[in-house]
Amino acid sequence: MSKIQNAVIGSVRTVIGWVPAGWLPGGAPDPLIERRAAIGSQASRLDGPLKVAGQARFAAEVVMERLCHAALVHSTVTRGRLARMDTQAAEAAPGVIMVVTYRNMPRVGPLPLMGMADLSAVGNSSLPILQDAQVRYNGQVVAAVIAETQDQADHAASLIQVDYEREPARTVFEEAKAHARTPASVLIEKNHVSVGNAERELISAPHSVDNVYRTPGQNHNAIELHTVTAAWEGESLVVHDTTQMVAPSASALAKLFGLKKEQVRVLSPFVGGGFGGKGLWDHQIVAVAVARMIGRPLRVTLSREGVYRIIGGRSPSEQRVAISADAAGKFSALVHTGYSVMPPYGACPEQYTMGSRALYDAGSFEIVQRHVDLDIVPNTFMRAPGEAIGTFALESAIDELAHGMGMDPIELRLHNIAERHPLSGTPFSQHALKQAFDDGARRFGWERRRTTPATRREGEWRIGMGCATGSFPYVRMPGANVSITLRSDGTATIACSAQEMGMGTATVQAQHAADRLGLPIEAITFELGDSALPAAPMAGGSSQTVSIAGAIAAGAEKLTLELLRLAGNASPVAGLRPSEVRLTAGGIASTSDPARNESYRSILARAARDAVTITAAGSAPLEMFKFAMHSSSAVFCELRVSDVTGEVRVDRLLGSFDCGTILNPKTAASQFRGGMIMGLGLALMEETLFDERSGRIMNATLADYHIPAHLDVPQIDVMWTGIPDPRSPLGARGIGEIGVTGVAAAVANAVFNATGKRVRDLPITLDKLLTE
């Protein structure tokens, strides 16, 4: 698949190369960048009151008659065969309807893996689900108990006895490296990039660093557990899910179960945290297949442990970063290679080299990712996949180089920021990392940093400052559709299947639609979370906002055309072409002569219409190929390290972001802060304890898997350049994931500044700082 991907993308690039910029969507900047009313305002989340009052209905709260519940039984060995399964006691337990194993599970094919070649494929794992006696990873579902209540199902599940015939398994990262694969591409990038002779430059340059950085596996821990309810109505299927891929799930389920698209409806009005983990996994397939078999609606809710067992997380990695520079600090080589886990049945390549491909001009490059196969639940996308851990390695290395050269690490970075994309040579659509650093450094008080490490202390605490660059690519997904209904009472409803995971999707798009249609925000309703609505792509890659925005923009053009047609010859706007008008103040007006206008109300009244509805699709995201479109950030950290215990306490974090237009400062600040807190967890504590002897995750609880507690989270300051991207809808780029990136390096660099100790192995726990 990867080879084909490279070919497809390569040819698209070539074709677009001939197209002048002006032809491309976004070639002429979105006019809304200039005139906006609701966009940019601090609108509070529309779903806020519902959530505060406990009235937002989450997937596990759907009331349904004759509902039954499932408990999953997970394998406790890594590879082997189910030799014997004793389900009698479970079947006889009170309330039990059925025990499902591979013997009686309906035959279903594997999920097609998510990928660039087929956008309707959304599987995270292509392993069979309860189809055979084979165990392929520790934690795999081996049985499901269906009962009248959840408690009955849980109890009965504990009565199932399984004997395994164990087989040898691959569970040791270090050993598996010997058989690592080198894929042709990593997402839409060609994997192996070799420009010049980086290794030779490293040897001959006056300054260089060359080190290995390690990051641990991590697990998804959204507050809301994965839960799905499947209900068949004849040959139609309704699925209440918590998912970041509403429409794609519906079409994948239709394909898998041999249904027509219209026969499947997936509903997910609210998602209690997704972060990449709320995709299509085994539990939904079990729910749908078994609900059909028993002829009753079925709910499958994973336990917290269950989420660790069958939902993949972030892959562990081992990354080598080497950089060389001339006497003035100009990079002459950048090497970023490494290993992460990606079993052949998984979909996420953990793209940790992306930042190294886009941020700095180095003259020569050597970049390649290698995939290690282990017998594990396939890893998946986890907020800022790749970039989160890749920026740790890259930005630590730059700090090490700066220290070695006696140069300020910001100065070193600014000296090497790329003017054009360093590998493709394409111009950046907009890029103001320097400004982000300048603004951030000023606000943070960077000049107070001691250049010599381990020289500032208060009592037993050593104090240090660090910084790093964060980075995330711009993505707009193809296949975003919306409908717009404009009513004669001057209200409008925008609808698409998009997902609300708590980021403020509905709020921000309502703001957008208000400005786009020239209506007050109160007049806009935004409907989402239902696959019966026009299909939106999955929420991933920080792309949802611009993807939907692109579709609304296209919809507004279509609506304009339709309104001009309805307005007819008696209208003040008669005879004007779409390009000569704008939607404003509740109607259509001539751009050059605003006095020539007519309200929607009046147009619809004359046409004797209550409402007009159009549907539209966002244009193909060609801007991504014509321009280098990349967000970046400057992250600053001040912290204390105890000289006695090695404990690290972060006192201040600041993120200065360059992400295009900020559509709503309130929701954006919350995204940035949330991301930075995840970055803090990555830096200091998050770690899946994977027992390499057994292939089993040992800390599958929130008591044992540490994420930052309130006391770990310092004051977090966020700011942004706010410079619109002239090539994107609204001038916006994604903001959901970049907050995570750069933080771990900023923390590690601050730890070095405080103590003189360099930790290249996350998380930075106190034992790593205790040694003399």
Next chain:
Amino acid sequence: MSPVTYVRAPSATEAVRMGSEPGVRLLGGGTNLVDLMRKGVEAPSGLIDVTALADRVEQADDGGLVIGAPTRNSVVAAHPLIRTRYPMLSRAILAGASAQVRNMATVGGNLMQRTRCLYFNDAAGSRCNKRVPGSGCDAIGGSNRYHAIIGGSAACVATHPSDMCVALAALDARVRIAGPNGVRTVQLVDFHRLPGDRPDIETVLDHAEMIVAIELPAPLKALHSGYRKVRDRASYAFALVSVAAGLSMQDGRVRDVRVAFGGIAPKPWRAIRIEEALRGIPLVPETTAAAIEAEFAEAALLPGNAFKRELAKRTLTAMLNELAGDDA
């Protein structure tokens, strides 16, 4: 979780009578026992809720205090007599768990809480001599960051996770126990057992007995004390190392010193050797270091927890210096 019966004990006598039935367990706040039942680590057939019994902090005739076993951890920590006379105990309790857990957890349950060893807690997938005697220990060759460096055995290196008990050990607390044959009292430091070859037997409490109270002797005069907990995040994490220490100086010499460690041993670890070595002499860095060193002479370090020896030494040294400073 398997079905269980549930009753509330009307009196301590009744609780002892009902609790002596096989398979039956006493229930405090349930913050540990119910978790373990959900995980399949514990599977009692019946629960006897003791939280309706005497849950008070009362003054004793000897100038000490008596804390009823069902008293909530948060109540103890906030009690004015505890805060003024035994501040170390307040601090230790407040360093543990979360406000919500402390509101539910009882003093009796805190003493009896079980280890957080990941392999003990994984009934489905791991071997554990504490859970299934003789089955083997997966922790010794596995993830053992939270495990013991002293007092463990070849069968088990699990730690007792309590913070409160560390302070109680330093304060010479006693455990009042009621059983079919009446009431007896044991020193808290003798209440928990070392694992030896029977890590499943964790305390000297008989199945037919229950804890009715904790007795605190009268507070020591002029004792400067503190509790320091070192952990992997700023709050809501179990101790890697914790130290309860008390110090009183007279004429430049140690008049009295109390030291107990948490997080490094299968039981709250009262460091008698350090106390004996320091009593009556001035606090000089070399002798203090030697005294502490001696306590850890027999430490058995594993790859995941070797750092705790150094950490324990440093933490105690810093605390003694601080307490001595308070005294100056």
